[in-house]
Amino acid sequence: MRKPADAATPPASAPAPPAPQRGDSASTRVVRAILRGLYEGAYVPGQRLVEPDLMAxxxxxxSTVRESLKRLEADGVIEVLPYRGAQIRSLSPGEARDALAVVGLLVGLAARQAAERIGEGPDRAAFEDAWAQLQTFQDAPESFDFVRARNRFYQAMTRLSQNRELARIVPSLQVHMIRRSYKVAGPARFSSYQAMTEAILSGDAAAAEEAARVHMHNIAALIDDGAA
Amino acid sequence: MRKPADAATPPASAPAPPAPQRGDSASTRVVRAILRGLYEGAYVPGQRLVEPDLMAxxxxxxSTVRESLKRLEADGVIEVLPYRGAQIRSLSPGEARDALAVVGLLVGLAARQAAERIGEGPDRAAFEDAWAQLQTFQDAPESFDFVRARNRFYQAMTRLSQNRELARIVPSLQVHMIRRSYKVAGPARFSSYQAMTEAILSGDAAAAEEAARVHMHNIAALIDDGAA
DNA sequence: GCTGGCAATATCGTCAGACGATTTCGGTTG
DNA sequence: CAACCGAAATCGTCTGACGATATTGCCAGC
Incomplete structure (x- = not known):
């Protein structure tokens, strides 16, 4: 239907069925379907997302397609250039390291404030739930559902911090971590999460921040090993 | 035209003329006009932005109105609730402090990386220009043009850091600082900017980061004085 | 054969109008 | 006076269209 294709249009086929998701709004469904397609490899960095194609x-x-693209752009998943459409953002190893530096600072702040304010809100139970959910993936292979559980874990932590600015920004950072799957043994990874969680639940702000930074530092090291 | 008004609709009159701006896209003009209106007090926190009104x-x-609202939402200027429209976000003093904690971390990182990478790119001249521009407001009263100059200063700094993630997020933080005008004597404020600039230009990463944190810390102190 | 320029095409930005869905408001009723 | 219910307001989405801009392919000239 379109030209032979652009720089990158490898999978060729539709990324996913029209999404049998819940009764969310149409643009939400499209956003989620694209994120899932991204994780599953149906979209590759640099690939162009053409509005008429997405409509079909x-x-x-x-209207809905453009709304979805705006949201994906706000989350940093795609880049939109005037009159030239949207394309999946590609992250070089260096950019991934830079992004992780940002994520590390913000997650560290979230962890610290969450520990400081653990007693104030009714969100503690939600955080414990998110942690329990995350743990169920401990021995499971990396999957999109794991990524979602991890995002919910971070979201619960951020909510615990009661810092609305963090709540606004952190979701737009998590998405990056969908793409690079950091191949690390389950237990090794989960020890970081566990340290963070325990520090937060016990109200130890300094330990919580430290655990978050260590976690991000470890991931950064993995990136450097994997592609440097 | 609408109901007697909502929780807050004080100024009543249109915020600004259709904006005789440059040849940007229509939604860009609307976004800028709303930001200016926000600074000039035409919009107050909590005020609802109704699509038919903005159209007129x-x-x-x-389409254009909704596009603009999406962008303002991504920048954290407004909040959009499903089926209930958009409204200017209001920041309590506590939320402002939280937001500044986030801004401080990120600007600190930007300053540090800018100092580390000052020699690499061709952006040094642009940063010096932005600093020179900012200085012209040293003795001028606080104005929207000053805010724009300050934003360009931070943007130039962020570009200098060559951290694309920061480049993506920092603009969405600057906007907050439009609303609360921190009443502080010119020279006192500019010494912070000057310290940051000199540290960056001389490549002193630690000093640059420190200067940025001190600057944000000072602003936070002003907030606490003003409304705590 | 290669390069520059121009026309055709693809795609985007914006506009206009419409309809159902959801919330909100105001009046009626018990 | 409070709960209920209908009307209005507003939003989410759809359809179709037009000009603006970028990209592509073709052709002429060197």
């Missing part, structure tokens, strides 16, 4: 693939109008 | 005020279609 998801069976929605251009 | 700026003479654009609803």
């Amino acid at each position: 693939q998801f069976g929605v109008s251009r | 005020q700026f003479g654009v279609s609803r």
Whole structure:
């Protein structure tokens, strides 16, 4: 339908069925479907997302497609250039390291404030739930559902921090971590999460911040090993 | 035209003329006009932004209005609730302090990386220009143009850091600082900027980061004085 | 054969109008 | 006076269209 294709259009086929998701809004469904497609490899960095194609693939109008693209752009998943459309952002190893430096600072702040304010809100139970959920993936292979559980874990932590600015920004950072799957043995990874969680639940702000930074530092080291 | 008004609709009149700005896209003009209106007090926190009103005020279609609202939401200027429209975000003193903690971390990182990478790119001249521009406001009263100059200063610094993640996020933080005008004597404020600039230009990463944190810490102190 | 320029095409930004969904408001009723 | 219910307001989405801009392919000239 379109030109032979652009720089990158490898998978060729539709990324996912019209998404049998819940009764969310149409643009939410499209966003989620694209994120899942991204994780599953249906979209690759640099690939262009053309509005007419997305209309056909998801069976929605251009209004909805454009709304979805705006949201994905706000989350840093795609780049939109005027009159040149949207494309999946690609992260070089150096950019991934830079992004992790940012994530590390903010997650560290979230962890610290969460520990400081652990007693104030009714969100403690939600955080414990998110942690329990995350743990169920300990021995499971990396999957999109694990990524979602991890995001919910960070979201619960951020909510615990009661810092609305963090709540606004952190979601837009988590998404990056969808793409690079950091191949690390389950227990090794989970020890970081566990340290963070325990420090937060016990109200030890300094330990919580430290655990978050160590965690991000470890991931950064993995990136350097994997592609440097 | 609408109901007698909502929780807050004080200024009543249109915030600004259709904006005789440059040849940017329509949604860009609307975004800028709303930001200016926000600074000039035409919009107050909590005020609702109703799409039909904005269509009339700026003479654009609803597509454009919605596009603009999405951008303002991504920048944290407004909040959009499903089926209930957009409203100017209000920041309590506590939330302002939280937001400043976030800004402080990120600007600190930007300053540090800018100092580390000062020699690499061709952006040094742009940063010096932005600093020179900012200095012209040293003895001028606080104005929207000053805010824009300050934003360009931070943007230049962020570009200098060559950290694309920061480049993506920092703009969405600057906007907050439009609203609370921190009443502080010119020279006192500018000494912070000067310290940051000199540290960056001389490549002193630690000093640059420290200067940025001190600057944000000072602002936070002003907030606590002003409304605590 | 290669390069520059121009026309055709693809795609985007914006506009106009419409309809159902959801919330909110105001009046009626018990 | 409080709960209920209908009307209005507003939003989310759809359809179709037009000009603006970028990209592509073709052709002429060197």
